[in-house]
Amino acid sequence: MIKVREITFDYTQALTFFLEADIFEMQNSVEAIHNQLHSRSGTKNDYKGWVDLPIDYGIKEFQRIKQAAKKIQAHSEILLVIGVGGSYLGSKAAIDMLQHQFHNLLPEDEEKAPKIIFVGHNMSTNYVTSVKEVLEHQDFSINVISKSGTTTEPAIAFRIFKKILLERYGEKEAKNRIFVTTDANEGALYSLVQRKKYEKFIIPDDVGGRYSVLTAVGLLPMAVSGINIEQVMNGAKAAYEDLLEPTLEENSAYQYATVRNLLYDKGKTLELLVNYDPNMGSLAKWWQQLFAESEGKNNQGIYPSFATFPTELHSIGQYIQDGRRDLFETIIKVDQQNSNEFIHYEEEDIDGLNYLANKSLEEINDKVYQAAVLAHTEGGIPNLIVHVPEVSAYTFGYLVYFFQKACAMSSYLFQVNPFDQPGVEAYKKNMYALLGKPGFEEHEMRLKSILKRQYKEIKLEK
Ligand code: PA5
DSSP: OEEOSSOEEEOGGGTTSSOHHHHHTTHHHHHHHHHHHHOOOSOGGGOOGGGGGGGSOOHHHHHHHHHHHHHHHHHOSEEEEEOOGGGTHHHHHHHHHHSOTTGGGSOGGGOOSOEEEEESSOOOHHHHHHHHHHHTTSOEEEEEEESSSOOHHHHHHHHHHHHHHHHHHHHHHHHHHEEEEEESSOSHHHHHHHHHOOEEEEEOTTOOGGGOTTSHHHHHHHHHTTOOHHHHHHHHHHHHHHTOOOOTTTOHHHHHHHHHHHHHHTTOOEEEEEESSGGGHHHHHHHHHHHHHHHOOTTOOOEEEEEETTGGGGTTHHHHHHSOSOEEEEEEEESSOOOOOBOOOOSSOTTSOGGGTTOBHHHHHHHHHHHHHHHHHHTTOOEEEEEESOOSHHHHHHHHHHHHHHHHHHHHHTTSOTTOOGGGHHHHHHHHHHHTOTTOHHHHHHHHHHHHHHHHHHHHHO
C-alpha cells in the first residue's frame, strides 16, 4: 500500500491472485505510456487535453462559469441540464455526492440553490412529461451540453424544452436563460449560438466527452447547484501533482491500472465498484462510462459494474460470495464520515439491539465493510480499496483525476485507444436509418430486409 497526499490505494486484499513483483515488472510499459500521455505531441484529436487541465484551465472561462451560475441562481428555481454520456454523468456524480440527499424534497426556504434536473439522456415520454409538469410553476434556465452538437437524444430534448422556454420568456429573455456548452468552432449548437447569441462555454478540442468533467461541461451545473468549483479544481490539482511520476511505487493510479490488468489476465473480467453510501451511486455511473467506453474494445476489456453496500449485499451478495469467480471488487471507502447518528438504548430491548447502544451508524457501516471484505476475499474475490479521507468537493476533484489517469493507463495497457468510442456508432447508424434520416436510405433498405426475414422466421417457427 502506498500513501499519496489525499487517497490511498490498497491492493493487499488481492495479493493471492498475483505477486507484488508482477506489478513492478510492468514499469517499462507504464513509463512509455506515461510519456505518451504527458507529451504534447500529436494532433489535437488525440484528446489528451484533460491531462493538464487541473493546472492549465482558462481562468477567464472559469470566472464566466461562476458569473453564469450566479445569474442562474438569481432567476431560476430549476436548471435543466441537457446532455448524455460524458456531457452529464460527471456533474450528476458531483451533485449527487455532495448535495443534500433529498434536496429536491427540502422545504423551499431551506433550499440554497436551484434544483438541477437532467434531461436528454433518455427518450422516455413519461420522463419528459414529468419534467414538463415540474416546470409549469417554476422559473427555469437551460444548460445544453454537447461536444458534437449533433447527438440525437439531447438535441431532441433541447428542441422540446427550448420551445417551452421561448413561449414562457420570449426571445429576448431566452438570452439570459439558455447556456450552451459545445465545441469552439463547429456543430449545430455552435451555429445556433452564432445566430442567437446565447452565452456559450467551450469544450476544448483536445478534451473528449467522458474526460470533460473539469471543464464547463461539469463545472457550470456544479456551480449552479452550489458546489465550490474552486475546491473541485484544487482537488484535481493535488491529484495531478501526486500522480505526476511514472514510477509505479509512487503512482497509485498506475498501480490501480496495472493491478486491474493483472487480474484480467487471471480471468477476472468483471469489476464491481462498491460504495457504502448511496450518494456515491452517480459517481459509480460516471466511472462506469469512463472505463466501459475507454477500454471495452477489440473484444476485450473489464466490464465495469457497481453496487452500494449493504443494500446490494442483500441482492447480489449471494452471487458475489458464491457465484462465478470472474469478478473483483474495487471499494471506495470514505474514512471520515459524518458520525452524528447513534443507536440509542431501549429498556425493553425487544429487537435485541442493545448490544449496539451508543455505537454510531458510521461505526456499524464500517464493520459491514470489514465483514464484507473478509467474507468476499475468503470467497475468492480480490478486493481493491481506494481510501478517501472525506466526502468533499476537493476529494471529488481528486477522484475524477485519479480515475481518468488510471483509465487512460489501463486502456493503453490493453492496447486500445482510450479516447474513441467506435462501437457506439453501430446503433446510431441503425437508428438514423430506421427513423428515415436523409442520407441513410441504403442502410434503411438493408435493415428492413433483415427485419422482414426475421419476422418471416418467427412466423414459421410459430
Ligand atoms: O465520452 C464520450 O465522448 C461520449 O460519451 C459523449 O460524451 C456522449 O456521446 C455525448 O456526446 P456529445 O457531447 O457530443 O453530445
